[in-house]
Amino acid sequence: MNxxxxxxxxxxxGRALAVNNISFALxxxxxxxxxxxxxxxxxxxxxxxxxxxTPDSGQILYFGKEFxxxxxxxxxxxxxxxxxxxxxxxxxxxxxxxISALLYEVTDYKKKIKELVNYFGMSELVNARYNxxxxxxxxxxxxxxxxxxxxxxxxxxxxxxxxxPDIADKTLQMIEKLRADHKVSxxxxxxxxxxxxxxxxxxxxxxxxKIEAEDTxxxxxxxxxxxxxxxxxxAKQILVKSYLEKNKHKYKFEGDDTVIIETKEKHIANIxxxxxxxxxWITNIEIEKPTLEDVFIKISRNK
Amino acid sequence: xxxxxxKAILLHELYVTKYSVEVINDIxxxxxxxxxxxxFMTLYMAGFAGEVIAQHVLTGMILWQVINITQYSIAVGCLxxxxxxxxxxxxxxxxxxxxYLISYLISGAFKSLFVLIFASIMSNYIFKFNILNLGIANIxxxxxxxxxxxxxxxxxxxxxxxxxxxxxxxxxxxxLNIFQPLMAVIYxxxxxxxxxxxxxxxxxxxxxxxxxxxxxxNKIIRWDYIGMALILDIIFLIVAITxxxxxxxxxxxxxxxxxxxx
Numbered sequence: 362m363n364x365x366x367x368x369x370x371x372x373x374x375g376r377a378l379a380v381n382n383i384s385f386a387l388x389x390x391x392x393x394x395x396x397x398x399x400x401x402x403x404x405x406x407x408x409x410x411x412x413x414x415t416p417d418s419g420q421i422l423y424f425g426k427e428f429x430x431x432x433x434x435x436x437x438x439x440x441x442x443x444x445x446x447x448x449x450x451x452x453x454x455x456x457x458x459x460i461s462a463l464l465y466e467v468t469d470y471k472k473k474i475k476e477l478v479n480y481f482g483m484s485e486l487v488n489a490r491y492n493x494x495x496x497x498x499x500x501x502x503x504x505x506x507x508x509x510x511x512x513x514x515x516x517x518x519x520x521x522x523x524x525x526p527d528i529a530d531k532t533l534q535m536i537e538k539l540r541a542d543h544k545v546s547x548x549x550x551x552x553x554x555x556x557x558x559x560x561x562x563x564x565x566x567x568x569x570x571k572i573e574a575e576d577t578x579x580x581x582x583x584x585x586x587x588x589x590x591x592x593x594x595x596a597k598q599i600l601v602k603s604y605l606e607k608n609k610h611k612y613k614f615e616g617d618d619t620v621i622i623e624t625k626e627k628h629i630a631n632i633x634x635x636x637x638x639x640x641x642w643i644t645n646i647e648i649e650k651p652t653l654e655d656v657f658i659k660i661s662r663n664k
Numbered sequence: 665x666x667x668x669x670x671k672a673i674l675l676h677e678l679y680v681t682k683y684s685v686e687v688i689n690d691i692x693x694x695x696x697x698x699x700x701x702x703x704f705m706t707l708y709m710a711g712f713a714g715e716v717i718a719q720h721v722l723t724g725m726i727l728w729q730v731i732n733i734t735q736y737s738i739a740v741g742c743l744x745x746x747x748x749x750x751x752x753x754x755x756x757x758x759x760x761x762x763x764y765l766i767s768y769l770i771s772g773a774f775k776s777l778f779v780l781i782f783a784s785i786m787s788n789y790i791f792k793f794n795i796l797n798l799g800i801a802n803i804x805x806x807x808x809x810x811x812x813x814x815x816x817x818x819x820x821x822x823x824x825x826x827x828x829x830x831x832x833x834x835x836x837x838x839x840l841n842i843f844q845p846l847m848a849v850i851y852x853x854x855x856x857x858x859x860x861x862x863x864x865x866x867x868x869x870x871x872x873x874x875x876x877x878x879x880x881x882n883k884i885i886r887w888d889y890i891g892m893a894l895i896l897d898i899i900f901l902i903v904a905i906t907x908x909x910x911x912x913x914x915x916x917x918x919x920x921x922x923x924x925x926x
Contacts, residue, residue: 383864408919408922411752412916413756413921415916415917433758434758436757436758446750447749448748448750448753449679449744450746451684451748459672459675460672463672464669464758466758490683558675
């Protein structure tokens with residue numbers, strides 16, 4: 362079941378086409394990654410999904426309802442957190458959360474705030490000014506704010522940007538826990554491909570405002586059939602060199618007993634057996650398969 | 665209309681005001697000191713220009729604060745959220761634009777009422793001028809008309825900030841001052857050159873300041889002035905809401921609204 366659906370969404374800024382006729386949907390309980398290089402149209406898409414930028418054409422449906430004619434109802438069931446939006450810095454955590462809870466008309470909001478503050482380990486900081494919090498604490502406060510209305514859909518725009526690896530990992534754990542505990546559907550943007558690979562069920566690649574690819578992270582990486590094969594051997598280097606030359610492989614020696622071969626994934630077995638047939642005793646094999654980052658770079662550079 | 669959402673914005677305004685020396689300075693201290701300065705000037709003027717003229721000046725300055733504080737409070741109140749990159753967090757909630765603006769109207773009116781009361785007490789004790797001599801009903805009517813005008817003015821400024829971005833933020837504290845000389849705050853509109861006088865009589869506050877002076881001079885209520893101010897106020901309000909909506913929609917269409925915080 363789709364919790365939101367975008368149909369033929371288009372947005373132009375002057376002559377620049379920021380979002381070009383894109384359509385996609387988010388399923389219930391799914392974490393969907395929205396990726397792309399800077400200027401790909403991710404932020405504009407999210408802004409239209411939040412109703413703060415008006416699309417030129419196309420349709421946004423939340424829970425089967427047209428967004429712009431049911432804005433209040435739709436917005437009460439979704440929420441958003443971003444590393445680039447902050448709460449009011451002069452107010453305390455508790456004051457910021459109270460205001461947000463009232464804006465979403467959360468019933469028994471004091472209890473809800475207390476629950477979430479405990480869940481995110483922020484109970485000691487409720488009276489601290491938001492401006493005085495660390496980046497990680499701000500991120501957690503933003504996530505608490507985003508969960509106050511028990512949203513069915515969460516839009517997260519680079520929530521881990523500017524966080525150190527430890528806090529970023531804890532934030533990802535929280536997002537994973539959120540999905541597990543609350544069955545929240547999440548649209549997630551990030552430039553960190555490792556975290557996208559880790560938490561997203563499906564990924565959409567945007568480039569120049571268009572959807573270039575849409576699949577699971579695993580299937581996307583399978584689209585690149587190249588791999589890097591690193592072999593350590595006990596043999597004369599000339600034997601290895603002549604085999605690789607004869608079979609026209611791209612290679613690079615790393616010392617006297619190691620070679621890195623750039624090849625297609627399907628040729629890996631042939632290379633290993635071929636070298637063994639030439640009396641090269643292979644002592645170690647490492648295969649580096651393409652990552653989501655390679656897919657990102659390939660799509661961004663229109664390879 | 666949701667009372668919870670209005671309460672949220674009012675609390676937000678209260679917290680920002682409580683924590684911001686700049687806000688307390690701009691909407692409480694600075695207006696009160698302006699009144700003190702003009703109060704002493706009226707004491708000096710009373711010696712050679714007569715007590716009535718001095719009362720015109722002080723009445724004008726006290727009533728002017730209603731427009732000044734309400735307008736400033738609404739326009740700058742929103743800017744605090746732009747500066748702290750919190751505006752998106754408010755506009756992605758189910759709050760409607762009407763609820764948002766009404767909250768700021770209530771907050772602005774409350775702040776100007778507070779200063780009005782405080783300034784009146786202060787001028788009574790320091791300058792022996794009791795603004796209640798204008799009549800409580802009169803003051804209430806003046807206050808409502810001036811507050812509504814300030815609200816109309818502020819939402820046009822807000823619309824311009826939404827549409828043009830923060831480069832237009834100086835309008836929040838500067839634009840009203842351009843119109844101040846035309847509103848005949850401390851002098852009669854009749855002394856203005858004809859073209860300016862024509863503009864002056866198109867602005868509702870001009871009639872209120874004229875009515876207040878008439879009340880001081882002759883102890884009469886100029887219902888004609890009050891009626892005209894009310895009609896113009898309603899026209900201004902309708903125009904302001906229309907202009908604000910057009911600018912706000914245009915801002916969302918151009919992407920400027922989402923870029924306000926960047």
